[in-house]
Amino acid sequence: MVQISEVKGNTRENRTAAHTHIKGLGLRSDGYAETTGAGFVGQIAAREACGVVVDLIKSKKMSGRAVLLAGGPGTGKTALALAVSHELGTKVPFCPIVGSEIYSTEVKKTEALMENFRRAIGLRVRETKEVYEGEVTELTPEEAENPLGGYGKTISHLLIGLKSYRGTKKLRLDPSIYEAIQKERVTVGDVIYIEANTGACKRVGRSDAYATEFDLEAEEYVPIPKGDVHKKKEIVQDVTLHDLDIANARPQGGQDIMSMMGQLMKPKKTEITDKLRQEINKVVNRYIDQNIAELVPGVLFIDEVHMLDIECFTYLNRALESTISPIVILASNRGRCTIRGTEDIIAAHGIPPDLLARILIIPTVAYTADEVKTIVRVRAKTEGLAITEPALEKISEHGVKVSLRYALQLLTPASILARVGGKKEIDVDEVGECEDLFIDARRSARIVDEGDNFIS
Numbered sequence: 001m002v003q004i005s006e007v008k009g010n011t012r013e014n015r016t017a018a019h020t021h022i023k024g025l026g027l028r029s030d031g032y033a034e035t036t037g038a039g040f041v042g043q044i045a046a047r048e049a050c051g052v053v054v055d056l057i058k059s060k061k062m063s064g065r066a067v068l069l070a071g072g073p074g075t076g077k078t079a080l081a082l083a084v085s086h087e088l089g090t091k092v093p094f095c096p097i098v099g100s101e102i103y104s105t106e107v108k109k110t111e112a113l114m115e116n117f118r119r120a121i122g123l124r125v126r127e128t129k130e131v132y133e134g135e136v137t138e139l140t141p142e143e144a145e146n147p148l149g150g151y152g153k154t155i156s157h158l159l160i161g162l163k164s165y166r167g168t169k170k171l172r173l174d175p176s177i178y179e180a181i182q183k184e185r186v187t188v189g190d191v192i193y194i195e196a197n198t199g200a201c202k203r204v205g206r207s208d209a210y211a212t213e214f215d216l217e218a219e220e221y222v223p224i225p226k227g228d229v230h231k232k233k234e235i236v237q238d239v240t241l242h243d244l245d246i247a248n249a250r251p252q253g254g255q256d257i258m259s260m261m262g263q264l265m266k267p268k269k270t271e272i273t274d275k276l277r278q279e280i281n282k283v284v285n286r287y288i289d290q291n292i293a294e295l296v297p298g299v300l301f302i303d304e305v306h307m308l309d310i311e312c313f314t315y316l317n318r319a320l321e322s323t324i325s326p327i328v329i330l331a332s333n334r335g336r337c338t339i340r341g342t343e344d345i346i347a348a349h350g351i352p353p354d355l356l357a358r359i360l361i362i363p364t365v366a367y368t369a370d371e372v373k374t375i376v377r378v379r380a381k382t383e384g385l386a387i388t389e390p391a392l393e394k395i396s397e398h399g400v401k402v403s404l405r406y407a408l409q410l411l412t413p414a415s416i417l418a419r420v421g422g423k424k425e426i427d428v429d430e431v432g433e434c435e436d437l438f439i440d441a442r443r444s445a446r447i448v449d450e451g452d453n454f455i456s
């Protein structure tokens with residue numbers, strides 16, 4: 001017999017990534033930061049500054065501007081940006097990329113940048129649509145002789161019965177809708193809605209009148225829709241401009257066999273031309289004027305921004321000035337360095353001065369011993385590790401002497417050593433052992449400098 005285990009949603013509760021403990025900026029309602037809040041420790045000024053940025057974004061006063069998080073390695077720049085995205089919620093698009101991501105052989109750099117710009121601009125479309133909504137009580141395709149004289153029969157139309165709280169209705173639908181219904185695998189007892197003017201059909205779930213029937217529990221049960229079967233319904237959709245680009249760039253599927261094949265095979269990457277984007281911008285602007293849609297400028301976060309080159313920076317300059325533009329958050333851990341793509345132009349953070357001049361800069365500072373200790377403690381808790389106070393002290397020392405990252409990285413191996421040794425908590429011994437097993441960057445560099453070139 002086949003075992004069917006319950007399929008859970010793909011919540012990733014068991015995985016802890018580098019920033020799992022960061023749940024937000026941890027600000028009070030008056031905008032000031034608690035010393036520790038939402039997993040964030042210290043870095044008070046930068047957090048408060050980010051809080052202001054979040055407020056500006058939410059009140060839509062910030063589009064077309066850029067913020068730079070500047071500070072040494074491991075001072076929480078990436079963590080801050082992620083916290084900003086938490087604070088903004090899911091309705092505001094947040095598109096994180098790393099500077100080096102745009103160098104691909106497939107697309108131009110500026111094209112890749114543009115694509116990400118458009119991923120970061122949302123559009124909330126509000127439409128009142130005429131829909132038929134209800135539980136399916138009947139589903140009968142009616143056949144007819146093939147008008148072209150072939151052998152098979154064709155579906156001439158589809159009879160469908162829909163039941164809602166207030167009444168029932170029987171509809172006679174076009175065969176094209178039958179395809180949509182088949183695609184959604186609609187059966188009697190499902191709750192569906194059909195858009196009157198486009199014929200698009202969506203299966204909402206299984207009617208809860210059937211909730212007791214035998215099934216695999218993979219179903220979502222929904223109540224029978226209120227009101228009449230035929231009604232007007234406001235549908236709010238959140239899309240990004242990039243979604244619109246993609247949807248319109250892909251060749252629209254017809255009903256011939258080639259487009260069927262095309263759908264089965266891997267979708268080919270179709271180019272989004274500038275012309276298409278302009279067309280879409282035009283339509284979007286019209287929607288905005290007509291109050292059908294609302295622009296939601298989101299955030300484009302470019303980590304390690306010094307990896308961009310001079311062409312990209314010039315492009316960024318221009319893109320920020322366009323009327324439809326997101327908020328751009330940059331992060332860099334470089335001080336003065338050459339701008340990529342130039343021979344010898346040295347600039348702060350590797351960003352050309354003309355761009356830098358229009359950016360708000362938020363500095364991040366190194367952590368004190370106490371702060372490091374609290375961060376290590378928060379991390380240990382997130383990873384579910386028990387650690388004794390002296391061991392915590394010892395790991396934190398590394399946070400100050402070497403780097404916060406090194407300290408945090410020692411935690412997991414130390415916990416494994418503790419488990420192997422049959423201990424419930426990480427103790428000083430394990431930390432000491434880990435220090436010898438895994439050396440930090442500085443010690444490693446020293447070994448190399450002492451003339452050990454590994455191959456000789």
Ligand SMILES: Nc1ncnc2c1ncn2[C@@H]1O[C@H](COP(=O)(O)OP(=O)(O)OP(=O)(O)O)[C@@H](O)[C@H]1O
Nearest residue numbers: 018019040041043073074075076077078079333375
């Ligand atoms: N104030 C903080 N509170 C809690 N955790 C922090 C804090 N600052 C940094 N961390 C954690 O320390 C680690 C390193 O921080 P992060 O990756 O944000 O550094 P960064 O400034 O982006 O460094 P880099 O310049 O090398 O990219 C991460 O796991 C991060 O979650």
Ligand SMILES: [Mg+2]
Nearest residue numbers: 077078079303
């Ligand atoms: Mg980073």
